[in-house]
Amino acid sequence: MKPISEIIKIDQVSYRYHGRIPALDNVSLSIRQGAMFSVIGSNGSGKSTLLQIISGLIHPERGAVLFRDHEVSENALRDRTFLKFFRERVGFVFQDPDVQLFCPTVLDELLYGPLQLDLDEKEALSRAEEVMVMLHMEDLKNRPSYMLSGGEKKRVAIGAVLTMNPEVLLFDEPTSGLDPKTQVFLLELLLALNEAGKTIVISTHDLSLVDELQSQVAVLSEEHRIEKIGSAEEILKDEDLLLKVNLIHEHVHYHGQTAHTHIHSHYLFHKH
Amino acid sequence: MQERIPSFLTRKPQPDSPERASGRIRTSFVTKGIETISSVLRTGFIQWETASKRGFFQGIDTRVKVLFLVFFIVIVSLKKTIFSETAMAFFFLGLALASRLDLIKHYGKILALTFAFGFLPAVPSVLNIFTPGDVIFSVFHLEKGHLLGPLVIPREIGLTDEGLRRVVMISLRVMNSLSISLLVFASTPFIEFIRALKVFRVPDVFLMTITLAYKYIFIFARTVFDMHLAKKSRMTGAESDREARQWVSGRMAFMFRKSQQQCEEVFRAMTARGLSDTVKLRRIPLPVTKDWMAGLGLFLSGILFLMI
Numbered sequence: 001m002k003p004i005s006e007i008i009k010i011d012q013v014s015y016r017y018h019g020r021i022p023a024l025d026n027v028s029l030s031i032r033q034g035a036m037f038s039v040i041g042s043n044g045s046g047k048s049t050l051l052q053i054i055s056g057l058i059h060p061e062r063g064a065v066l067f068r069d070h071e072v073s074e075n076a077l078r079d080r081t082f083l084k085f086f087r088e089r090v091g092f093v094f095q096d097p098d099v100q101l102f103c104p105t106v107l108d109e110l111l112y113g114p115l116q117l118d119l120d121e122k123e124a125l126s127r128a129e130e131v132m133v134m135l136h137m138e139d140l141k142n143r144p145s146y147m148l149s150g151g152e153k154k155r156v157a158i159g160a161v162l163t164m165n166p167e168v169l170l171f172d173e174p175t176s177g178l179d180p181k182t183q184v185f186l187l188e189l190l191l192a193l194n195e196a197g198k199t200i201v202i203s204t205h206d207l208s209l210v211d212e213l214q215s216q217v218a219v220l221s222e223e224h225r226i227e228k229i230g231s232a233e234e235i236l237k238d239e240d241l242l243l244k245v246n247l248i249h250e251h252v253h254y255h256g257q258t259a260h261t262h263i264h265s266h267y268l269f270h271k272h
Numbered sequence: 273m274q275e276r277i278p279s280f281l282t283r284k285p286q287p288d289s290p291e292r293a294s295g296r297i298r299t300s301f302v303t304k305g306i307e308t309i310s311s312v313l314r315t316g317f318i319q320w321e322t323a324s325k326r327g328f329f330q331g332i333d334t335r336v337k338v339l340f341l342v343f344f345i346v347i348v349s350l351k352k353t354i355f356s357e358t359a360m361a362f363f364f365l366g367l368a369l370a371s372r373l374d375l376i377k378h379y380g381k382i383l384a385l386t387f388a389f390g391f392l393p394a395v396p397s398v399l400n401i402f403t404p405g406d407v408i409f410s411v412f413h414l415e416k417g418h419l420l421g422p423l424v425i426p427r428e429i430g431l432t433d434e435g436l437r438r439v440v441m442i443s444l445r446v447m448n449s450l451s452i453s454l455l456v457f458a459s460t461p462f463i464e465f466i467r468a469l470k471v472f473r474v475p476d477v478f479l480m481t482i483t484l485a486y487k488y489i490f491i492f493a494r495t496v497f498d499m500h501l502a503k504k505s506r507m508t509g510a511e512s513d514r515e516a517r518q519w520v521s522g523r524m525a526f527m528f529r530k531s532q533q534q535c536e537e538v539f540r541a542m543t544a545r546g547l548s549d550t551v552k553l554r555r556i557p558l559p560v561t562k563d564w565m566a567g568l569g570l571f572l573s574g575i576l577f578l579m580i
Contacts, residue, residue, distance in 0.1 A: 017317075018313065018314040018317050018318070019314075020317065020318075020321065021317070052501065055505055057501045057504055057505055058501075068289070070289070070290065078296050078297050079290075079295075079296060079297070080295050080296070080297055080509055080510070081290045082290045083297060083507075083508060083509060084290075084508040084509060085289075085290035086290075087505070087506065087507065087508040088285055088508060089285055091505070091506075092502075092505040094498070094501075094502050094505075096498065098526075098530070099495060099498040099499045099501075099502045100499075100502040102499065102502075102503060102519060102522055102523060102526070103522075104522075112506060113506050116506060116507060116508040116509065117508055126280075127278070127280055130278035130279075130280065131278065133276070133278075134276045134277065134278060146526070146529060160506070161506070162281065164506070165280055165281055165283065165285065167284070167285065192276075192277050193277070193281070195277075196277045196281055196282050197282060197284075198281070
């Protein structure tokens with residue numbers, strides 16, 4: 001069997017919320033197996049929608065999503081075998097961990113996925129223990145999710161997906177609302193998981209994260225279309241593009257008595 | 273970090289392709305229920321979109337519309353002839369057209385509600401058991417008449433002219449009342465509608481409470497739907513009704529906690545912005561000439577309907 005290099009393919013996908021509000025317009029892209037891939041764009045450009053479509057949680061109005069050459073449609077996911085095949089391989093970490101955590105304790109949360117996959121309890125427990133060690137949350141084992149801080153909730157949400165051992169991990173705004181230390185931890189985790197062979201797809205407007213990950217990048221415009229796909233270096237150098245999609249902006253400030261205008265991204269382009 | 277990656281995370285799942293199909297998954301009642309909740313978002317959005325169109329009614333001051341609503345509901349209740357009710361029905365149709373509403377959806381809703389709350393409850397009164405009068409269509413013959421409490425059962429049971437008129441009249445009244453109400457609701461953003469209740473001296477604190485409750489319904493629906501998606505992303509098969517109920521009860525507790533937390537935070541935010549013992553909302557600007565003209569036109573139309 002020939003190796004499949006393209007694990008996810010999005011083909012001319014369009015989506016509107018409530019059949020009216022446009023979220024994606026004719027979006028096409030493909031993601032290689034083992035890739036680190038970022039979808040960037042300003043607020044409301046459709047990044048999260050794209051990730052939810054990739055993970056088969058919502059379905060496009062037009063176009064198709066393929067996972068390992070199998071179409072991920074509403075109809076296909078009604079098939080028991082395909083659903084298991086797909087969910088075992090594609091994990092989704094939501095931006096708001098509160099919506100993702102629904103089990104009584106952290107341990108239950110970590111065991112939920114493996115038990116859905118019919119793993120025996122011993123194996124599931126072993127996975128949960130290993131993930132807890134990796135994510136430094138052994139002490140949280142018996143805590144209910146509402147007694148966790150924001151960063152701890154995020155780690156549990158990630159752990160809950162990792163225990164299923166998916167090939168593809170989708171992270172929606174992974175660093176949003178996290179303190180710098182947790183952000184660094186998460187960044188290292190993403191790199192390590194990618195190094196371990198996982199395909200990582202993130203949605204973000206954090207350009208420093210894109211730079212740190214050195215991922216392939218798809219830029220979504222405010223018109224919900226793909227503006228450009230390229231390497232992180234290529235995209236981050238393209239000031240005109242980033243200005244156009246509102247990821248950086250021109251800003252005025254003072255040096256002594258002199259007003260001064262320059263491009264500003266809160267990260268890369270704060271240069272004089 | 274790399275050295276801490278558990279070995280199971282480096283294992284590849286087998287096989288590369290799904291095996292042959294092993295049956296379909298039915299949609300659980302919980303999923304159906306949650307999808308219905310999410311339709312709240314859709315309905316809210318459609319209402320807002322319709323209310324934002326550039327139509328006749330959308331352009332009128334909300335207070336004028338609220339007064340129009342009350343005035344015409346009184347007129348609809350006062351009128352006693354089918355002709356005048358029918359004339360008003362056409363007038364409301366004209367207003368809906370001028371307001372660029374989707375007539376099929378708008379009247380679909382009105383007719384369905386009229387059928388359920390106007391026609392069906394009134395339909396027994398077509399019979400001469402309830403409405404005495406000249407039988408125009410005989411349905412049933414008895415050997416002799418009966419007396420059942422206050423009801424007189426005649427020998428010949430049938431539809432009466434008076435009964436038919438009564439059913440048509442009740443149905444038209446319900447339809448007209450719904451037409452005006454839904455026209456005002458469809459052409460007015462909900463928040464504006466609530467604010468316009470100031471005309472009736474509704475206290476600001478009450479208006480603020482309704483506004484917050486309305487806003488919270490949408491936040492609630494969005495959160496419930498997101499939680500449903502998050503669970504769906506980890507479901508690898510069908511769930512039993514018992515599991516679904518457990519999930520729902522757990523999530524209800526979560527929503528309760530979140531609501532309490534949000535309530536406290538909103539209160540703190542209001543306090544931080546100067547809330548003391550009274551809520552003060554901004555005064556709505558006075559209606560402009562266009563609103564007065566529209567109001568006068570609607571008032572004169574109402575008088576005309578009163579006269580016919």
